[in-house]
Amino acid sequence: MPKPGSMPSRRKPSVDLAMTAVLLALSGQSQAADPARGRALLAERQTSQCALCHPIPGTPAYLQGDLAPDLRGIASRLSPAEIRHHLTDPDPASIMPSYSRTSGLINPGRLYLNRPILPEAAIDDIVAYLTTLTDPP
Numbered sequence: 619m620p621k622p623g624s625m626p627s628r629r630k631p632s633v634d635l636a637m638t639a640v641l642l643a644l645s646g647q648s649q650a651a652d653p654a655r656g657r658a659l660l661a662e663r664q665t666s667q668c669a670l671c672h673p674i675p676g677t678p679a680y681l682q683g684d685l686a687p688d689l690r691g692i693a694s695r696l697s698p699a700e701i702r703h704h705l706t707d708p709d710p711a712s713i714m715p716s717y718s719r720t721s722g723l724i725n726p727g728r729l730y731l732n733r734p735i736l737p738e739a740a741i742d743d744i745v746a747y748l749t750t751l752t753d754p755p
């Protein structure tokens with residue numbers, strides 16, 4: 619029984635999903651790309667960081683970034699390969715980071731020395747989710 623007045627300790631399901639995705643990806647298990655995991659990761663500020671810059675569909679307004687384009691309807695503008703390219707090889711003039719590159723980075727934080735921001739499987743999951751966003755705002 620929790621003490622009276624104590625906060626319930628359940629974590630949000632989206633965070634659990636994102637953590638599961640990252641743990642699975644880090645454990646090297648190959649899995650089919652899963653849009654539900656991609657959706658959870660996209661909204662997870664600490665892991666994917668997408669929401670620091672982008673407005674993310676379905677998240678509360680105060681958690682959404684406004685430095686980058688709205689991703690709603692992205693699949694009506696870009697093919698899955700083009701979406702993936704944005705994550706792996708973004709325009710060097712853009713503040714959007716590469717999620718897979720480990721070399722040629724400008725002053726990467728120590729956390730990201732010789733390691734990509736996200737494992738390949740997590741990138742696949744995010745692309746699988748973004749590919750479902752066909753309705754423009």
Ligand code: HEC
Binds near residue numbers: 668686688695708
């Ligand atoms: C530091 C800020 C920043 C972060 C973090 C970031 N982005 Fe971006 N992103 C941008 C900016 C700015 C643009 C627009 C310029 C460009 O196309 O590079 C952009 C463009 C894009 C585009 C192309 C959008 C279009 O309409 O053409 C996609 C797709 C995208 N980002 C996905 C993501 C995803 C998915 C993540 C997280 C895994 C992410 N971004 C993280 C800043 C960011």
